[in-house]
Every structure is written in structure tokens, then in C-alpha cells.
Amino acid sequence: MLAWILLAIxxxxxxxxxxxxxxxxxxxxxxxxxxxxxxxxADPTLINFRRVLGQTSVAEAIAAGGSGAELNFWLxxxxxxxxxxVVVIGQVGFSATAAYAFARLRFKGRDTLFxxxxxxxxxxxIFTVLPNxxxxxxxxxxxxxxxxxxxxxxxTPFAIFFLRQFFLGISPEIEDAATIDGAGKxxxxxxxxxxxxxxxxxxxxxxxxxxxWNEYLWPQLVGxxxxxxxxxxxxxxxxxxxxxxxxxxxxxMAAATLQVIPVFLLLLLFGRxxxxxxxxxxxx
Amino acid sequence: MxxxxxxxxxxxxxxxxxxxxxxxxxxPVAWLFLLPALAGFVIFYxxxxxxxxxxxLTDWNLLSDPEFVGLDNYREMLQxxxxxxxxxxxxEYVVINIGSQTVLALAIAVLMDRLTRSVLVRALIxxxxxxxxxxxxxxxxxxxxxxxxxxxxxLDLFGLDPQAFYGNSDQAIPxxxxxNTWRNMGYTALLFFAGIQMIPRSLYEAAAIDGAGExxxxxxxxxxxxRPVMVLVLVVSIIGSFQIFDTVAVTTKGGxxxxxxxxxxxxYQKAFNEFHMxxxxxxxxxxxxxxxxxxxxxxxMLRAADSDLR
Numbered sequence: 001m002l003a004w005i006l007l008a009i010x011x012x013x014x015x016x017x018x019x020x021x022x023x024x025x026x027x028x029x030x031x032x033x034x035x036x037x038x039x040x041x042a043d044p045t046l047i048n049f050r051r052v053l054g055q056t057s058v059a060e061a062i063a064a065g066g067s068g069a070e071l072n073f074w075l076x077x078x079x080x081x082x083x084x085x086v087v088v089i090g091q092v093g094f095s096a097t098a099a100y101a102f103a104r105l106r107f108k109g110r111d112t113l114f115x116x117x118x119x120x121x122x123x124x125x126i127f128t129v130l131p132n133x134x135x136x137x138x139x140x141x142x143x144x145x146x147x148x149x150x151x152x153x154x155x156t157p158f159a160i161f162f163l164r165q166f167f168l169g170i171s172p173e174i175e176d177a178a179t180i181d182g183a184g185k186x187x188x189x190x191x192x193x194x195x196x197x198x199x200x201x202x203x204x205x206x207x208x209x210x211x212x213w214n215e216y217l218w219p220q221l222v223g224x225x226x227x228x229x230x231x232x233x234x235x236x237x238x239x240x241x242x243x244x245x246x247x248x249x250x251x252x253m254a255a256a257t258l259q260v261i262p263v264f265l266l267l268l269l270f271g272r273x274x275x276x277x278x279x280x281x282x283x284x
Numbered sequence: 285m286x287x288x289x290x291x292x293x294x295x296x297x298x299x300x301x302x303x304x305x306x307x308x309x310x311x312p313v314a315w316l317f318l319l320p321a322l323a324g325f326v327i328f329y330x331x332x333x334x335x336x337x338x339x340x341l342t343d344w345n346l347l348s349d350p351e352f353v354g355l356d357n358y359r360e361m362l363q364x365x366x367x368x369x370x371x372x373x374x375x376e377y378v379v380i381n382i383g384s385q386t387v388l389a390l391a392i393a394v395l396m397d398r399l400t401r402s403v404l405v406r407a408l409i410x411x412x413x414x415x416x417x418x419x420x421x422x423x424x425x426x427x428x429x430x431x432x433x434x435x436x437x438x439l440d441l442f443g444l445d446p447q448a449f450y451g452n453s454d455q456a457i458p459x460x461x462x463x464n465t466w467r468n469m470g471y472t473a474l475l476f477f478a479g480i481q482m483i484p485r486s487l488y489e490a491a492a493i494d495g496a497g498e499x500x501x502x503x504x505x506x507x508x509x510x511r512p513v514m515v516l517v518l519v520v521s522i523i524g525s526f527q528i529f530d531t532v533a534v535t536t537k538g539g540x541x542x543x544x545x546x547x548x549x550x551x552y553q554k555a556f557n558e559f560h561m562x563x564x565x566x567x568x569x570x571x572x573x574x575x576x577x578x579x580x581x582x583x584x585m586l587r588a589a590d591s592d593l594r
Contacts, residue, residue: 003395003398003399004399006391006395007392007395007396007399007400007405010388010391010392010395010409011405011408011409013466014408014409014411014412014466014470015408015411016434017412017423017424017427017434018411018412018415018423020423020426020427020434021423021426024426032432033431033432035432035437037434037437094320094321094324095321097317097318097320097321098317098318098320098321098322100317101313101314101315101317101318102318105310105313105314105317106310106314107310107311107314107315108311110314113318116330117321117325120325120329120330122572122575122576122579123329123333123572124523124526124527124568124571124572124575125527126527126529126548126551126552126568126571127332127333127336127565127568127569127571127572128328128329128332128333128336129555130332130336130339130555130561130564130565130568131331131332131335131336131339132328132332133555133556134335134339134346134561135327135332137346150328151328153324154320154321154323154324154325154327154328155320155321155324155325157325157329160321184313185310185313186313186316189317210413210414213416214416214417216416216417216418216529216530216533217529217530217533217552220533221556232416232418232419233418235418235419235422236418236533236534239421239422239425239534247426247429249426249429249432252422252425252426253422253423253426255422256419256422256423259415259416259418259419260415260419263411263414263415263416266414267407267411267414271403271407272403272407274407274410275403275406275407275410275474276403278410278471278474278475279474279475279477279478279479279481
């Protein structure tokens with residue numbers, strides 16, 4: 001019984017900030033500063049969402065306690081979705097072929113090369129961010145999608161490691177049979193290995209999506225312009241635009257709520273899969 | 285870096301004839317399969333790593349050509365109080381974050397294991413981890429606000445004085461550390477939970493027949509048998525924890541009074557606010573070396589843990 005109470009407390013602590021975020025998003029700024037802490041706002045309003053989405057005049061927004069800054073939400077949402085989708089497809093796809101080569105194909109220097117790839121895990125991202133920024137800048141790719149995407153698109157050492165582990169576990173007899181029937185390695189990979197690898201590939205795709213959605217340092221460095229700005233970056237900018245003396249809390253919480261909706265959808269659609277597979281990935 | 289419960293590696297000696305037959309035949313296909321990933325690795329990992337070391341030996345503002353200055357950046361770094369301060373508060377952050385996160389995650393994992401297999405509970409506990417750092421930073425900034433924050437409202441109900449949290453130079457680092465503990469503990473708990481599922485149930489039953497209580501079961505069965513998983517998770521969590529940046533960038537920006545200028549943030553400021561690329565790279569090299577030493581030390585612990593079990 002005591003244990004149940006403990007677990008319940010932990011769950012409340014885990015979730016309450018989000019409840020409060022949503023609650024505040026429907027509250028007028030003046031109520032926040034009046035010190036009303038009831039769970040349901042006395043006078044619920046949509047004004048915060050409307051002004052975050054730019055559906056109010058500047059005067060209206062400022063009257064509601066905002067800075068007049070709007071969040072070009074739909075544009076940033078599109079940018080974030082494109083970014084995440086391309087990163088997931090590129091990383092998982094290219095890492096899968098590479099992982100297969102490392103797991104099953106025989107060529108000179110394979111194990112050495114794999115060890116070098118793995119060593120890439122040790123390099124802290126900030127270390128490569130400096131030269132990568134210089135590279136992207138000299139290519140003229142600042143504030144472009146290719147600049148924002150480039151470092152993520154082709155591989156991560158983790159993805160290759162993760163899929164290689166799975167491919168190693170597939171019985172080689174299955175492939176041998178196909179090889180004897182005259183199938184080439186590409187056919188074997190495409191027709192036999194990939195169809196067998198649904199679970200690990202989708203697990204990796206989900207994790208990659210969560211990580212891509214969370215990326216901040218690099219996108220805010222190379223993707224400042226509106227046309228390529230991600231939601232994360234936009235929320236950071238929106239926070240900076242909020243006056244420090246009396247912050248536009250209601251507006252910020254409305255923006256944060258909008259930012260969390262896609263996460264909520266992900267959990268709703270893939271919750272079981274996500275929860276059951278996350279336990280078997282030891283990386284953040 | 286780590287896959288808990290990875291399938292065992294197949295012994296390679298079991299297929300000598302295949303190896304000879306296929307060695308030459310596979311090479312063209314193999315390089316084709318590797319090409320995109322290899323290009324990505326060389327362009328965005330390997331070359332930048334080498335280039336990072338080179339930049340650390342130069343004076344460079346990104347606009348003019350880099351000028352070779354030998355070890356000057358490193359000399360300057362060793363005498364830079366801000367650098368040492370950044371390392372100190374980063375270490376403080378890591379200790380508080382990893383310590384609290386590990387204990388809480390372990391508690392959650394054991395509670396879930398003993399009480400419920402519910403997918404819903406596990407899904408709810410992992411919610412903060414699915415939300416981006418930036419969002420978590422903004423939400424907690426509000427929750428912990430000195431004047432209108434909900435946490436101060438609760439403190440007030442208990443008759444305690446309001447706290448500034450992010451805004452107090454003594455509290456800022458513990459605050460950021462605990463906020464990220466809150467964000468990550470559910471995820472870490474899932475890793476531990478998966479580890480606990482691999483412990484044979486018969487061990488618990490046998491110990492229970494011998495009259496062992498919950499605490500003894502935890503101390504004598506769960507904890508020792510979970511150790512390999514715990515070490516793996518710790519290796520990865522600690523490296524990740526050293527990379528604290530997002531929360532600082534969104535909330536305190538290194539303040540108040542440098543109290544939260546962690547090493548990642550200091551490197552970032554030097555490189556992209558002051559354009560001292562060489563100096564920033566030298567600090568990145570230092571961070572790199574620290575992480576390598578830590579990882580190697582932990583790998584030794586891991587091997588010790590392995591031999592303990594098998």
C-alpha cells in the first residue's frame with residue numbers, strides 16, 4: 001500500500017508540471033499575477049493560443065501581457081516535421097546498410113573500420129560542432145535545410161551499433177539458403193534481412209525521432225532564419241523576447257503546449273511499442 | 285553505445301570455408317553499402333575531430349585565416365579562472381544529477397517491478413523525457429518562478445519562504461540538475477526495469493522461501509544482479525550529463541553571476557559569441573580528454589562487473 005502511494009506521488013510529480021502548463025495556457029496573464037492556483041482557471045480563455053499563432057493584433061497581444069512577438073507556429077511545425085522525418089529516414093536507412101555490411105559482409109579492414117566508427121561515440125558533440133560550423137559556413141549553407149540536416153543525415157555510430165547487434169543475431173542459414181539459390185547480397189539484404197528487421201528498425205526510428213525533435217544546439221546555430229527555424233529554436237527565441245520583469249507566462253505556456261502536442265500524439269500512436277522497446281536501448 | 289540484452293555475437297570460427305569463399309566477393313557490395321555512412325562519418329566526425337585539434341593550436345575568429353600559435357590556447361586555458369570554474373560547476377551538476385537520477389530511477393524501476401506491469405504507468409513515467417529540453421526549461425522556469433511559480437505556492441502552503449531557484453546563484457546548479465533528473469528519471473527507470481526483468485524469478489522465489497523480506501531481496505538479489513546494466517547505463521548517462529547545455533541556454537544563460545556557466549556553455553560562448561575558435565577548441569579538447577578518462581575508468585568497472593556475474 002505504501003509502495004502504491006509512493007508510485008502515485010512519483011507519477012504526480014512527473015506529470016503535474018504539464019497539467020499546470022496546459023492550465024496556464026488557458027489563463028489570462030493578469031490571473032497568474034493575482035495568485036490564483038486553482039486547477040481550473042476562473043476565466044478560461046483562448047487568447048494566448050490566438051496571439052501565439054498570430055491571430056490577434058499587436059495591440060491586443062500587448063494588452064494580454066505579451067511582447068507582441070508571435071510564433072509562426074505552422075511554419076516552424078512544418079520545419080520541425082521535415083527535419084525530423086528526413087533525419088529519421090536518412091539515419092535509419094544509411095545506418096542499416098552500413099550495419100549489414102559490418103555484421104555480415106566480409107571485406108578487408110572491416111573490424112578495424114567498425115572500431116573507428118564506434119570511437120566516434122566518444123567525441124563530445126561540441127567538439128565537432130566548431131569545425132562543422134566552419135564547414136557549413138564556408139559551403140554557404142547557413143540558414144538552409146541542408147546545413148541544418150547535414151551532420152545528422154547519413155549516420156550515427158549508435159544507430160549502426162544498434163542495428164549491427166540485431167543483424168548479428170539473425171541465423172546465417174537463412175541467408176546461405178538464398179545465396180545458394182543465386183541471390184546476390186543486395187537481394188538478400190532487400191528481400192530477406194529488411195523484412196525481418198521491422199521491430200528493430202521501427203524502434204530505432206522512434207528513438208531517432210525523439211532525439212531529432214529534441215535537437216537544439218546545432219539547429220539554433222545554423223538555422224536562425226524563419227524559413228528553416230525549428231519549433232525548439234522558436235520557443236527559445238520566444239522566451240528571450242518575453243520581458244524579464246513581468247514575463248508573458250501565459251503566452252509561453254501556450255507555446256509550450258503547442259510544442260508538446262506532437263509528442264503527445266507520438267505517445268498515443270506508438271506508446272506501447274515505445275515503452276516496450278525503450279528499455280532495451282541504453283543511450284540518451 | 286550500449287544495448288542492454290544485445291544478442292550474443294556469433295563465434296566467427298564456426299564458418300571458415302565461407303569466409304575464404306566470400307572475402308573477395310563481398311568487397312564491392314560492402315563498400316557500396318558503407319558509402320553513405322562512411323561519407324557521413326568522414327565528413328562530420330573524423331575530419332572535424334582532427335580539425336578540432338588543429339583549430340585548438342590556432343588563433344582564429346572565423347573571418348580571417350587561422351594563425352598558428354602552438355600551445356598558447358592551452359596555456360591561457362590553464363590560467364583561466366572561468367575555465368576551472370566551468371569545470372567545477374559542471375562536475376557539481378553531474379554529481380547531483382547522476383546521483384539523484386540513479387537513486388530515483390532505481391526506486392521507480394523496483395516499484396514498477398513489484399507493483400504493476402502496466403504499460404500505461406511506464407508510458408506516463410517516460411513523458412518528460414519525450415518532451416524537448418527547451419520545452420522542459422520553459423515550463424520549469426515558470427513552475428519555479430520566485431513570484432508566481434507553483435512550487436513556491438506549495439512551499440508557501442507549508443509555511444516556507446519563497447525561493448528563487450534558477451535566479452539564485454547558490455541554487456541554480458542544483459535546480460538545473462534536479463530539473464534534468466526529473467526529465468530523465470523515468471527513461472532511466474525503464475532501462476533498469478528491463479534489466480530487472482532479466483533476473484530469473486526463481487532467485488526471488490528461493491530467497492522468499494528462505495524468509496527474505498523486500499529490503500533483503502533488493503539488497504541481495506536485485507542490486508547485485510542489476511549491476512552490469514547499472515554500470516552500462518551510468519557510463520552513458522554520465523557522458524550525457526557532462527553535455528548539459530540546452531537548459532542553461534534557455535533559462536539562466538550562464539548566470540546569475542557565472543553560477544551556471546558550465547563547460548559546454550563556456551565553450552559555446554567563446555566560439556560563437558566572442559569568436560575565439562582556437563580557445564574554444566582547446567577547451568573542447570580538454571573536455572574530450574576528461575570524457576575519455578572517465579569512460580575508460582568506467583569500462584574497467586564494467587569488466588569487473590561482468591566477471592562478477594558470469
